[in-house]
Amino acid sequence: MMKITNLAQPVTIAAQGSFFSGGSVIKTEGEYELHSKDNPIGQTLHGDHAYVFYQIPEKAKKYPIVFLHGHGQSGKTWETTPDGREGFQTIFLRKGYGVCVLDQPRRGRASLGTEGTNINASPNDIYAVNSLFRLGIWPDYFDTLQFDKSEETYDQFCRWQAPNTGPFDMTVVSDGVAAALTDIGDNIFVTHSMGGGVGWMAASKSKNCKGIISYEPGSNFVFPEGEVPEPLPSSHEPLKGVGIPMERYEALTKMPIVIYYGDNIPESWCEYPGIDAWRVRLDMAYIFAETINRHGGDCQVVYLPKDQGIKGNTHFPFADLNNSAIADLMEGFLKEKKLDIV
């Protein structure tokens, strides 16, 4: 049973609240009849917005941090860890940053979309949680693993998942997230997994992003049109890059970017798709960084075990047992890039 747990130290907050950003409005033709109930004739629907929950500490640093979750997740990603400790939302609040936690359009508290869908409650814990989130080669755990192996922690972690409540549409989702970045104002943008791909798109559409920290970005690495690399073959599926116009791509060459990956990513072809996916994503991240830097940008890939000697991280380094060290590493990056100014 999870419980209310005190913070390591109290935090004084000067602002807190939530709002919706972006989105669209659809309307059914005709004239609404007040005697009717759920007849859509003549009615509107407001959907496809992003949800933002913000907290600003007293004497906050200049740039708040915006946190975007990944595929099949919600803003919960950044709150309490699966084993009940402080997540990045609270850790960075105490480090003096404003924190803004997003639910992307058609997910979580932003689940009202303008297109319907079918939700299939299909069991997928082993594929999604054990394999894609890299706890181990099921039924085993990896030997070196920063994840609490108790039943309760696993139970909580499985429940972090949240289905799409409408078709996944990259334009809709990245427009909603870009609107949130703009509403929040100048910011530091932290993304995870598929949120990495959404994040490249959103950051290329907003003027307010001052730097990006991406944890384990997955699909939708962006490249200038005409410079998209060949797909990388994998037992998961071939990983493709996505081309965007140079005038949008350029935004990504004008801010510092760091990409972190956890441990236990195979060095060569792995027959298990949930694991092999990460081999080609890490490979693509290096091509992505190299392309950004060739265009005058500042992008680095940090593979934690190789570059920092930090072992055992899963697909969620910021929520792992060593997430305090992972936060310190990110804080160091913010200092180095002068994104920690007051």
Place this chain on the structure above:
Amino acid sequence: MMKITNLAQPVTIAAQGSFFSGGSVIKTEGEYELHSKDNPIGQTLHGDHAYVFYQIPEKAKKYPIVFLHGHGQSGKTWETTPDGREGFQTIFLRKGYGVCVLDQPRRGRASLGTEGTNINASPNDIYAVNSLFRLGIWPDYFDTLQFDKSEETYDQFCRWQAPNTGPFDMTVVSDGVAAALTDIGDNIFVTHSMGGGVGWMAASKSKNCKGIISYEPGSNFVFPEGEVPEPLPSSHEPLKGVGIPMERYEALTKMPIVIYYGDNIPESWCEYPGIDAWRVRLDMAYIFAETINRHGGDCQVVYLPKDQGIKGNTHFPFADLNNSAIADLMEGFLKEKKLDIV
């Protein structure tokens, strides 16, 4: 455009985080094949939990307040108001109470359910927001109305809605909410609209509920089996009570309960179902309170315009322009019932 807004005064928090409560696990028979991807064979799904986001201030009062939203809403209900001011989450945090904001099973961040569903993105703003939320007789607003009539406020308010991500099942939903009440420990329970009905059920299943404040409860008023009143006819639909076993009903007779309704509820039959629904819900609330009290309980109905001279409230009194006065009224109830102890 909504913005980050400072609190009236800073608040120091001693604890903050989130977790999932209750829920179940389903499994597809067979043996999982590691080479497969989303094949459910041999896999589990953890669903039907409630989501809890908690904040505890320094020197908190003994009982935290648990907030449960209504039909088609999420925990967003209790955060910032549609016009961008502090909601009850923050108001009561500053009044010294711990605050726990729930998303019920199959909604919002608790959207992973064990049964699938079809989501239809069907326009319904006039019926749901203008009529059921009692802004007016569309296209007019009520003459006396505690709701900001700007376009932006209406836009935000429409976006508060969130669909069910699985079939609405009262047992599943009230079990998840009851598990949250138990995980949180002794508490004050605040419900809204359909959350009122979920709340009577959940409170009758948990030992930890010390008092209930219900804003505009709608369907599913509970009664002892054999004492369910006749359905109340309405142009909306006949409003039925629900019978539960006396051993569970008794829990509701052992705690103070107050029920608040806003303004502009018709006194006699109204041909518009979105408005008339509230006439019979208010009537049923009086029968509910009378039944509780006949069984030795302590339940009162406060119809704000009649009993307090507070005019113009919508279906969301705690989010209306006068929500600070509405909060003071609730605080007075907590003091009177000695639920404000430290």
